[in-house]
Amino acid sequence: MKNVKFLVVFLSICFLICGYVVDGQTLDEKHKIKTVVIDAGHGGKDPGAIGYSRKSREKDVALAVALKVGEYIEENIDNVKVVYTRKTDVFIPLHERANIANRNDADVFISIHANCNENHTAYGSETYVLGLHRSEANMQVAKLENSVIELEDNNEDHYEFDVNSPEGHIIMTMTQNGNLEQSIQLANKIQDEFELRAKRKNRGVKQAGFYVLYKTTMPSNLVELGFISNPDEEKYLTSKTGQDHLASAIFRAFRAYKDELDAQLVKAEEFAEVQRTEEKIKDGVYKVQFYASRRQQSEDSEIYSKFHEVEFTVSNGFYRYTTGNFSDLENAKDHLRMVRENGYKDAYLIQIKNGKRLNVNVSLSYKN
Template identity: 50%
Template sequence: MPARRQSPAQQRRTWDIAGNSVTFEASTKVAGCYPTSTNAVRIIASLAGAALLLAAAPAPSRPVAGPPAPTRYRLRTVVLDAGHGGKDPGCHGLKARESDVALGLVLALGRQIEDHMPEVKVIYTRKTNVFVELDERAAIANRRHADLFISIHCNAGPRDSHGTEVWTMGLHKSTANLGVAQRENSVILQEADYKDHYDGFDPRSPQSHILFSLFQSAYVTNSLRFAQRVDGALRRDVGRASRGVKQAGFIVLWKSTMPSVLIESGFLTNPTEERYLNDKANQTYMAAGIFRAFRAYKRELEGSSADAADD
C-alpha cells in the first residue's frame, strides 16, 4: 500500500519508549488518541491546542485490569423521625396529640429494628417531647450518612376520614395532596428566621409549594419502592385501610440526601382512629408492619430477592 502523503500541516514522529512504539502525528486540524497495533499508540495532537502529557500503551504481556467489582450495597443506617414535638404538638383529636403518637410509633419501630436487625444502626431525630426544626431533622440524617429516612406523622381531616398514607417527595397531583404538605410544612412558621433558612419558602403559599415540588429527589425510585412496601404491609399485615402512596413537596423529605418517606399513620380527627392510634399495643402492631416492610426493602436492595419475596 502506498504511504499516505502528509500534508504541510502534518508532521509525523515515532519514538520507542520501553519497548513500545509510539507514533506522534501533529496536526492543525484534528486531535485524538488511537491504537495502531497491539503494542503501539497513535496520538494526534492539535498544534493549536494545549500541550499534552502522553504515555505509551502497556506491553501486551501485562493485560490491562478491568474495572473494580462494584461494592455490594448495604443498608447500614436508618434515621427515624417522629413528627412535631415540644412547642409544636401537631394535629390532635379529643385526647391524643400527633407528637405523642408519632413518637410512640417511632420508638416501637426502632426497638424492633434494634432487636431483630442489630447490624442496622438506628438514629432518632428525637426520643423525647422536644421541638426539632424541619431542616435539622434532615440534617441529622445527612450528617450520619443514613441510607434511609422514615418520618412518621398523624393526619387530620373531616371526621369520617380514615386510613394510612405513605408519601414521597414529588409534585402534588391534587389540592388535597397540597393541603397535607402545607399542614406538615407549616411548622416552620414557629422557627426564627424561617424565610432565611428555607430560601424564602412560604408554607402558606400554593405557588411556593408548586415551585418547590418540582425539585424531584434523586432518590425517588427507591423512595417509591420502600413506600409501596410500607403501604402493602400496613394494608395486608396490619389490616389498616390504605389511602395509597402519594407525592407532594415536604421540606423534611426534600432536604434529606437519601431515600425517604413520610408515613401518615391515620386520622386523629376520626374518633375511632384516634382510639386505635393512641393505644400502645396498636402502635407496636403498626410498627411491626413497618418493620416487615423495612426488612423486605433491605433484603431486596442487598440482593436477597428470594427472601424479600417471602415477606
C-alpha cells in the same frame, strides 16, 4: 421574590428538556443499608394535630410509634444503626430533621405522623414521597406538615424560599430526585404491611411537596399512620396494640426493603465477578487441543466422556477439539500432561487472546 420566580422558570425549562430523573444511581453506587433515621414528627411546643377527643396529640402518637420502630430494628436486624431525630418531647426545627439524616449519612429516612381532616369520617393510612401533588388534598397535607416552620425562631435564616407558597411547591416538586424509585419501593411495602398486618385501610402511596423530604439526600418517606381526627382511629392510634401493630408494619416493610436491596447487591457483585472472569479470559485463556477431524464427532464419542469442558471450532475444513479453560499456565500444563497420558500424544496448548488463537510452546516434565 424575583430570584424565586427566576428559579421556578429555570427549573421548569430543565424539567421540560431533561425529563424527570427517576433513579440517577447505578447498582454500583448503591450500598447496603447501614443507617436509618427515624423521625417522630412535631414535638415540644408543636403538638401537631389534635385528636377528635381533644385529649390526644399527634406528637405523642408519632413518638411512641417511632421509638417502637427503632426498637424492632435494633433487636432484629444486625449491623443497622438507628438514629432518632428525637427520643423525647422536644421541638426540632424542620430543616434540622433533614440535617440530622444528612449528617449521619443515612441510607433511609422515615418520618412518622398522624393525619387529620375536618371530615371526621376520613380514615386509613398513607405514605408520601417527594413529588408533584396530584390533588388538592395532597397539597393540604404537605402544607399542614410544613407549617411547623412558623413556630421556629429566625426561620427566614434557614429556608431559601416560602415552602408553602405556590413557587415553593413548584421548586420542591420539580426538583430532580435520584432517590424517587427507591422511596416509592419502600413506601409501597409500608402500605402493603399496613393493609396486611395492621388491617388498616390502604389509602396508597402519594406525592407532595414536603420540605423534610425535599432536603434529605436518601430514599425518604413521610408516613401518615391514620386520622387522629376520626374518633375510632384516634382510639386505635393511641392504644398500645395499635401502636405495636403500626410500628411492626413499618419495621417489616423496612426489613423487606433492605433484604430486596441486599439481594440486588449480591446479584450486582455476581455479575461484576462474571465480568472480571470474562476480562481474564479475554486477556488470555489456555486450552488443550487434542483432536482434529474433518468430521464432527457425536456427543456420545469418547472424547466427551474422557475430558471436561470439551469444545470445538471449525477452521480450514477441520473440527478442532479442545479441553479445559485455564487462566493459569501451570494448571494448563498439568492438564496437557494428563491428556497426553491418556493417549493423545500430539496434544498441545493453545491460548485465546483478544479473540485470536495462538499456539503455546511448553516443555513438560514427567514423573518416573
